[in-house]
Amino acid sequence: MAPQTFKIASIPADGVGKEVVAAGRRVLDVLAEQSGGRFAFEWEEFPWGCGYYEQTGKMMADDGLDTLKAFDAIYFGAVGWENVPDHISLWGLRLNITQNFDQWANVRPVKFLPGVQSPLRKADDTELDWVVVRENSEGEYAGLGGRNLSGRGPGNEVALQTALFTEKGCERIMRFAFDLARTRTVKKVSSVTKSNAQQYGMVLWDDVFKRVSLDYPDVATESVLVDAMSAKFILHPEDLSVVVASNLNADILSDLGSALAGSLGVAASANLNPERRFPSMFEPVHGSAPDIAGQGISNPIGAIASAALMLDHFGLHDEARRVEAAIEAATASGALTRDIGGSSDTAAVTEAIVHALQTALTPA
Numbered sequence: 001m002a003p004q005t006f007k008i009a010s011i012p013a014d015g016v017g018k019e020v021v022a023a024g025r026r027v028l029d030v031l032a033e034q035s036g037g038r039f040a041f042e043w044e045e046f047p048w049g050c051g052y053y054e055q056t057g058k059m060m061a062d063d064g065l066d067t068l069k070a071f072d073a074i075y076f077g078a079v080g081w082e083n084v085p086d087h088i089s090l091w092g093l094r095l096n097i098t099q100n101f102d103q104w105a106n107v108r109p110v111k112f113l114p115g116v117q118s119p120l121r122k123a124d125d126t127e128l129d130w131v132v133v134r135e136n137s138e139g140e141y142a143g144l145g146g147r148n149l150s151g152r153g154p155g156n157e158v159a160l161q162t163a164l165f166t167e168k169g170c171e172r173i174m175r176f177a178f179d180l181a182r183t184r185t186v187k188k189v190s191s192v193t194k195s196n197a198q199q200y201g202m203v204l205w206d207d208v209f210k211r212v213s214l215d216y217p218d219v220a221t222e223s224v225l226v227d228a229m230s231a232k233f234i235l236h237p238e239d240l241s242v243v244v245a246s247n248l249n250a251d252i253l254s255d256l257g258s259a260l261a262g263s264l265g266v267a268a269s270a271n272l273n274p275e276r277r278f279p280s281m282f283e284p285v286h287g288s289a290p291d292i293a294g295q296g297i298s299n300p301i302g303a304i305a306s307a308a309l310m311l312d313h314f315g316l317h318d319e320a321r322r323v324e325a326a327i328e329a330a331t332a333s334g335a336l337t338r339d340i341g342g343s344s345d346t347a348a349v350t351e352a353i354v355h356a357l358q359t360a361l362t363p364a
């Protein structure tokens with residue numbers, strides 16, 4: 001039988017993005033080899049990013065979005081380098097893809113790994129496992145607004161950055177969060193806003209949350225203000241299962257979650273177009289880490305765990321669990337990069353994960 005072939009566009013982009021995408025590809029290729037011809041990955045790598053900008057004045061090819069449409073998924077590294085202002089590099093590549101491909105659900109699991117010391121005291125004796133669901137298409141990152149009045153001279157410019165909340169946008173991300181909660185042991189959704197201060201968009205969010213929750217009587221709910229939620233991440237993380245929040249709030253909270261789990265370097269993420277009209281994109285949460293790029297010491301776990309989310313998206317659920325178990329086996333055995341208290345380099349951690357895959361051929 002011909003193998004089921006998944007076409008993946010890889011965009012390592014900048015800095016450690018290149019190192020961690022190579023690590024994720026290595027792990028996926030080992031899985032494909034082990035599948036005995038059941039499935040295969042067909043990769044095409046694109047050179048887009050700040051280096052490409054240096055040569056062309058663009059972050060990606062003009063027909064880049066059209067080219068990407070032909071793929072089953074996009075595997076992304078991280079974008080950003082000192083030669084390009086951050087808002088240009090981010091909007092020119094990553095947000096260009098997430099916005100145009102309507103990847104409106106951003107799933108960011110917060111996973112605590114064996115052998116990785118958390119700054120959170122509770123992590124020692126409490127089972128902690130939650131997932132941040134980020135509205136990924138509107139909210140504070142809608143890109144609406146403008147800069148004006150600079151003609152009045154220095155010191156007089158004004159800027160508007162408008163957050164967009166649509167009832168449809170709120171409803172679809174909330175239904176996504178409730179559906180996800182139903183698949184988890186703890187069936188609970190925590191909605192996060194700042195609706196006491198932001199009385200239009202976020203009150204609409206609260207109203208939609210109340211309405212949608214009526215369709216899920218089996219799922220517990222709570223509404224928490226973002227400042228209180230950041231305290232709760234630290235003081236009562238055991239209360240969390242699915243946390244749904246707007247683009248900016250979820251961006252910040254998921255970084256807090258991954259820092260609690262030990263490092264930004266272990267955090268995975270999926271940018272999903274749940275209707276599958278466009279390819280979805282899988283990437284570590286972290287950025288291009290210019291402070292450590294090129295040294296071969298970046299943590300590949302966030303990228304490899306993102307590859308596991310991509311496997312789930314392909315319907316390869318057993319393989320996704322095997323990759324997650326291999327990551328846990330590797331960290332438990334002490335294969336840790338510096339950011340999580342070890343001294344292994346990127347290659348050694350990747351090989352420890354590959355070794356765990358090769359020695360445990362069945363799901364944990």
Ligand SMILES: NC(=O)c1ccc[n+]([C@@H]2O[C@H](COP(=O)([O-])OP(=O)(O)OC[C@H]3O[C@@H](n4cnc5c(N)ncnc54)[C@H](O)[C@@H]3O)[C@@H](O)[C@H]2O)c1
Pocket residue numbers: 016020077078079080081086090094263264265283284285286287288289290291292297298299300302337339
């Ligand atoms: N999704 C993305 O592409 C994305 C996300 C965030 C930031 N950025 C961009 O990345 C650049 C750097 O931003 P930043 O410094 O704010 O965030 P960053 O995530 O790149 O780095 C923050 C800190 O985390 C560490 N870190 C990040 N990834 C790591 C890994 N895999 N292993 C070990 N340590 C890791 C870095 O060394 C640094 O100390 C900027 O240009 C920014 O715009 C891109």
